[in-house]
Amino acid sequence: MSAPERIPPRSMTPADLLAEGELTVRGRLREASNAALYCTLAHEGQEITCIYKPVAGERPLWDFPDGTLAQRELAAYEVSEATGWQLVPPTVLRDGPYGEGMVQLWIEATADAELLALVDGEEPEPGWKAIGFAEVGEGQTALLVHADDERLRRLAVLDAVINNADRKGGHLLPAADGRLYGIDHGVSFHAENKLRTLLWGWAGEPLPEEAVAVLKGLKESLLPGGTLAERLAPLITPAETDATRARVEALLASGKHPEPSGEWPAIPWPPV
Template identity: 75%
Template sequence: MPAPERIPPRRVSPQELLAKGELTVRGRISGASNAVLYCTVEYEGVSAACVYKPVAGERPLWDFPDGTLAQREVAAYELSEAMGWGLVPPTVLRDGPYGEGMCQMWIEASAKDAALLALVEGEEPEPGWKAVGLADVGEERTALLVHADDERLRRLAVLDAVINNGDRKGGHLLPAADGRLYAIDHGVTFNADDKLRTLLWGWAGEPLTEEAVEALRRLSANLADGGPLAGRLAELLTVEEIDALRRRVADLLRTGRHREPSGQWPAIPWPPV
C-alpha cells in the first residue's frame, strides 16, 4: 500500500500572524513617548516577536487628531508595500490586551551595518557620505552631520516625502542582518500640512532615480479613486489627508527631484536620534 500523501503545513504570512495570532505582552520598551509594548504573537504553530502600540497609550498631539497614530503607522506600511520597497516592517491594526492598536513585526538591528549616520570634522563629507548640515556638539563646537550615500536610505527619503514624515530620526533606522533596511515609528505622518522633518536631506534638490520615478507612477495609479489602495487608506486617513498625499506624489513626479526643506517647519527633528 502506498504511503499516504503528506500535506505540507500551510504557510502563515507575517500579516496573518500579526492580525490573527494570540498576542502576549512580555514587557514595555522604555524611552518612548507613547506606550510601546514588546510582545510575542503565535498562530497555527508559528510565533514571532512584535511591537504593540495601543491607541489608549498615545499621548495627544496638538497637530494630529487624537487616537490616530496607530492608523498612520499602518498607512505608512501600506504605502511602502505599494511602492515595492518593503521599507516598513509588516504592520496591522488589531485588537489587543489593551484595546485596538498597531502591531508590527519586531526587527533585530544588525550592529555590523549600523554606520548610516555620523558626525564628522570639516565642512565637506568624505566619499560615500552625504551632508545634512552643521550640528552643535557642545563647548561652542560644531560638527558636520552626514548620512551614508546608500540606495536604501535614498528610497526611504522618497517614502518620507510621500508620507510627510514629521519625525525621521536616526534611531528609527534598523539595518537587518540580511542586508535589508527597515524604518519604524511612523505615527506622525500623513498630515495635510507640510511637516517633513528628517535627517535624510543629503539628496535634497537632486534628480530622482528612475526607480523612484517608476515607483511614484505606480503609486499614483494605485491612489486613484476606486483603487484598492485608496479604499484601504480611506479606513485609516481623512479625505483631506488622502488628497494631500496625492498632491505630494504629483509634485514629486512633476519636479522629478527630491524634496527640499520648505522653511515653514523645522527641517531636522530634535533630538535627532
C-alpha cells in the same frame, strides 16, 4: 481500520501571525513617547516577536487628531507595500490586551551598519551626504552626515510621499539580511507640509529613474477608486489622501528630491 491521517498545521507567514496569533505582552519600551509594548505572537507552535502600540496609550498631539497614530502607522505600511520597496515591517491593526492598536513585526537591527556619522570638516567624504552641522559640546560643531545609500534614498522618497514629521536616526533599522526598514510613522500624512527628516542629503537632486517609475504608479493608485486610495480610506481622512496624491504629483512635476521649506523645523529633535 487505520487511523485517520493527521493533517499538519499550516505554516503561517509573519503577516498571518500578526493578524491571528495570540498576543502576549513581554515588556515595555520605556524610551518611547507613546505606549510601545514588546510582545510575542504565537499560533499552533509558531511564534514571532512584535511591537504593539495600543491606541489607548497614545498621547494627545496639538497638530494630529487624537487616537489616529496607529492608523497612520498602518497607512505608511500600505504605501510602502504599494512602492514595492517593502521599507516598513509588516503591520496590522488588531485587538490586543489593551484594546485596538498597531502590531508590527519586530526587526532586530544589526549593530555594525554605519548609516549616520559626525565628521570633521566642511564637506562629507565620498559615500556620504551632508545633513548639517551639529553642536557636539564646548562650543564645538561637527558635520552630521548620512550614508549615500540606495536604501536610505528610497526611504527619503517614502518620507516625502507620506509627509513624515519624525524621521530620526533611531527609526532606521538595518537587518541582518541586508534590508533596511523604517519604523515609527505615527506622525505622518498631515495635509500640511510637516516633513522633518535626517535624510536631506539628496535635497534638490534629480530623483532616480526607479523613484520616478514608483511615483507614477502611486499617482495612479491614489486616484479615486484606485487600489491604494481604497486601502487608505479607513485609515486617514479624504483630505489627507488628496494631499498624499498632491505630494506625489509635486515630486513628479519637479523631478527632484524636496528641499526644506523653511516654514517648519527641517530636522527632528532629538535627531537620533
